[in-house]
Amino acid sequence: MMRPIEIEINNFGPFKKEIIDFRQLKHHALFLITGKTGAGKTTIFDAMMFALYGTASTQSRNFKALRNQHAQDHEESYIRFLFAIQNKQYEVIRNLPHVKEGKKTPIQSRLEFYECNDKIKEKISTHKKSETNELIKSIVKLNADQFRQILILPQGEFKKFLVSDSESKNDILRTLFNTKYLEVMVKKLKEKVDDKIETKKRYEHSIELMIRQLDIELPNDMVDYGKQIDTLLQYYDAELILHRNDVERLKDYESKFNKKLEALQSGEKLNEQYNKLEQYRDTYNELKKQKSSIDSKRALIEQLTQLDAYCKIKKDIEELETKIAEINQTIQTEKDNLQKYSVKRQELEAEYEERLLLDNEMEQLNHYLISNKRFLNVQYKLIADKIKQLELRLTTLDKYKKEKIQLQDQYEMIKDEIKVNEKLYLEQLEQNIKINEVISQEQQKSELLNEYRLQKLKIIKLQNQMSALQENYQVIQKELDTFNFGNGEFDKHSIEVIKSQLKEGQNCPVCNNKVLTINDISHDKYHQLVTEQKVNESEINNLANKIKWENEQCKKFEEKLVSIKFSSVNHMQLKEVEEIIQKTDKTIEDNKIIKEKNDRDVKALKVICNKKQTESEKFEKKIKSISSDIEKLNDDLALLPVMKDKYESFISETTFESYESFEQYYIHNKKEYKKYIDEVNQLKISIDNTSKAITNSKKTIEHQSDMLMINNKLLEERMSTKRNYDIPDDISVQYESKNIEGILNELNDKVKTFDNDFKQFEVLKNEYETILEGKTRPDIIKLQQDYEKQKEVKIAVFEKVNRDKSDLQIMLKTITQLENEYCEYNNHMRDIVSEMKLYEVLNGKNELKLSIENYVLIYYLEQILKLSNERLKKMSHHRYELVRKIEADARKRSGLEIEVYDFHANRVRDISSLSGGETFIASLCLALGLSDYVMQQSGGINLESVFIDEGFGTLDQETLDTAVDVLNELQQSGKLIGIISHVQSLKETIPAMLNVTSDGFDSNTSFVFK
Secondary structure, eight states: OOEEEEEEEEEETTEEEEEEEGGGGTTOOEEEEEEOTTSSHHHHHHHHHHHHHSSOSSTTSOGGGGBOTTOOTTOOOEEEEEEEETTEEEEEEEEOOOOOTTOSSOOOOOEEEEEEETTEEEEOOOSOHHHHHHHHHHHHOOOHHHHHHHTEEOTTTTTHHHHOOHHHHHHHHHHHHTOHHHHHHHHHHHHHHHHHHHHHHHHHHHHHHHHHHHTOOOOTTOOOHHHHHHHHHHHHHHHHHHHHHHHHHHHHHHHHHHHHHHHHHHHHHHHHHHHHHHHHHHHHHHHHHTHHHHHHHHHHHHHHHHHHHHHHHHHHHHHHHHHHHHHHHHHHHHHHHHHHHHHHHHHHHHHHHHHGGGHHHHHHHHHHHHHTGGGOSHHHHHHHHHHHHHHHHHHHHHHHHHHHHHHHHHHHHHHHHHHHHHHHHHHHHHHHHHHHHHHHHHHHHHHHHHHHHHHHHHHHHHHHHHHHHHHHHHHHHHHHHTSOOTTOOOOHHHHHHHHHHOOTTSBOTTTOOBOSOTTOOHHHHHHHHHHHHHHHHHHHHHHHHHHHHHHHHHHHHHHHHHHTTOOOOTTSOHHHHHHHHHHHHHHHHHHHHHHHHHHHHHHHHHHHHHHHHHHHHHHHHHHHHHHHHHHHHHHHHTTHHHHHHHHHHHHHHHSOSOHHHHHHHHHHHHHHHHHHHHHHHHHHHHHHHHHHHHHHHHHHHHHHHHHHHHHHHHHHHHHHHHTTOOOOHHHHHHHTTSOHHHHHHHHHHHHHHHHHHHHHHHHHHHHHHHHTTTOOOOOHHHHHHHHHHHHHHHHHHHHHHHHHHHHHHHHHHHHHHHHHHHHHHHHHHHHHHHHHHHHHHHTTOSTTOOOHHHHHHHHHHHHHHHHHHHHHHHHTTSOEEEEEOOOOOTTSOOSOOEEEEETTTTEEEEGGGSOHHHHHHHHHHHHHHHHHHHHHHTOSOOOOEEEEESOGGGSOHHHHHHHHHHHHHHGGGTOEEEEEOOOHHHHHHOSEEEEEEEOSSOEEEEEEEO
16 A cells, blocks of 8 residues: 655644655664654654545544644645555645634645656646545545554554444455445346336336227236237137128229219210310301401501511611711721821931930940949948958957957966866865765674674573573473373363263272362363463474574674674674674764865865856956957958959049949939930830821721722612512501501411411311210219219228228237237246346345355455464464454444454453453554455555554553564565554664654654664
């Protein structure tokens, strides 16, 4: 489970700021926390509990009152706890909110949780405090109460787990061994069974609902669903036979109905033909009356057609005359333009020849501009000023060179001083390394000698115990020799059997003495002495093995001392070893004093070296800076000859000494040259445009002349056509101004429609007269009445058949569903019986009256008790053994309470009957047994630490020594065990101690190793 690595306590309890690094323990797995009352020993456990759970190590302590009384208002009380669980490291930081002076509410609470891997801290806590608390519990695998009962055995609460009821132990054990899944499994099985029972009820409800839907009366005593379904099937078969008879009757009615329908349809068709013949005759006679009117419309159409053509010719003539006049006007305009463009071209050509006289002069000017354009640049504009500036920089360059030489001399002097100091610094460091090696060797020798001394003391103590036990053995043997029981050994049961068969006055079959009274206790005394002798003998053997093991440990220490080139110690007395340890410690102290002086010298030399190094770096920077300035000046001065050459070239080429004069002259002449070129080009463009206009005018005149000839010819043709038309005057007057084309379209449509209708109705009239020749008109009313009567009869039978058919289909579908539902119902009933029986057994309805989870937890508890009793028997000198109380109650969690078996009384006792010291060792053994078994299981929880607060003061010296021996043996398993106690013998026995001291205002801690 949890193993502490480091805890930082700030303004908490008596501590202002304290860091306890448990890594200093190294190979020491058992350590004692010691100090005066009130120094803060229990506060260390409080700090662990508060960091993990936000509470104190005991329920009676108010964690809110744990803020340091001397803490300032602005100082925060918090715990930082670094611990390991299964090769992973975690860090938790939790503060204790306090109310600042003048405020009503506490400061904001803080809880941070980190996972630490390879020097990387990853925050895994959330902004919600409750979620982070649950995360810590899930990793530690215990809540606060369980943590107190298993890992921390606090003062006054160490026996809680031992005396707790089954319910409390159940919660702890199910967390440690992760058996909650068994309860979940039973719950899921119950849910499954409940679901199946609910499904059964649904099946029954569904079956009964479908039977009620059929609305068929069944016998009241018929409760079996199978018989009910068989009865419903018989009812369905009877109804089906009746339905088939109705279907046959329906076919007969349909045949009669079809004949009546055919007669009615034939009569209606014939009557419709007579009606159409009468209609066609009436329409045909009406059209014959309109024939004379249509002939007059045909004559008007012919006259209007000629008038329309005449009007179009007349309009064409008017348009041609207008167009000819426009063409003559265009030809005259173009001739005037041709004259004007010719004059303008002559004027432009004369001006162009005049401009060409200046061409040679302008070419020379352009050559000057092109050849001197390169001087029109910024570098030539500033070149004179730059030459003057560079000549001034020659003086600055000489000054910088002298300054650089001085700085280089000073820099070399400082470098020499640095080399001397560094040499001294390295010499001092080498001397320190040698001193450290001496101190390390001497410390190693001192530690080994101390451990060797302690081991020797243990052996002497064990030898003294062995002598005492051997003397006691001899005393018991002398007492046994006084009994005349021979060599046989009898247990109490055998003695009671013999006593029950003896009578007063008879000789005893064991000792052959005369029996004076049946209640003689000599045999009981003998049995008690034999038992004590066996226990004594067992303890002597155990001590012999221990002495042998301790001697082997001594030999190992001797070999280690030889390996560090120390002479053998096996011939030395303890006093000689202690003298050597004192000498070694003095050598260590002397070397530490020398090392402290050397450290001060090293620090002083380091300061001097750093100071000189800083001066050296400053000079180095100055030299680099001035060298850079010199290099830059040299680069700038390298341009001076080039600039002078460029300036002389500028004067010779441009004939100007001043850049400004050259620039003004150049810009003015450039503008003049551009103006000349623009004017010449503009004249060329104007001449070209005028020539193009003359050409266009000539083409237009030629084109318009051709068009004039074509239009005159068309006009003559139209005039000739006009003279050929002969239109009556009344027609011309009446229609010439109207839309003749629209009138013609309207007249043509009327004539065409008349011709189509007349022809169509004449054909239809003749066709129907031929069809009806020799036929008589039918009586439709009588045929309709016969049809309706037959239809009503057929519909009544048809509806009954369909209704019965639908009812039968529904009945069959419902009965089929019933059969399927009943089949599923039977299958379901077969499954549910076995599952219900399994659930009852797992839930406690069995001979043991135990649920499956309680059964498993009882097994785990019995295994824990086996391991616990190995230590308890030893600590109680084979008097006590923890046993499980035999009880079973299926209604609650039971079977986990603990009792104690007393071998002296030969009976089971209640756990509360033990004394304070006996309860302590029983609680300690149970906690260690629990830890061992959980580790054996290699599950999710690994109990790597146990912390015990007080309790050892209640033990007598012999029991205390035995308890310490057991705890020492635990070191071999690597389990970390911390003990708070004031018992002096523990301080002498346990080599590693965390000493807690206090000056009344602040407490401090330090590890001390013997």
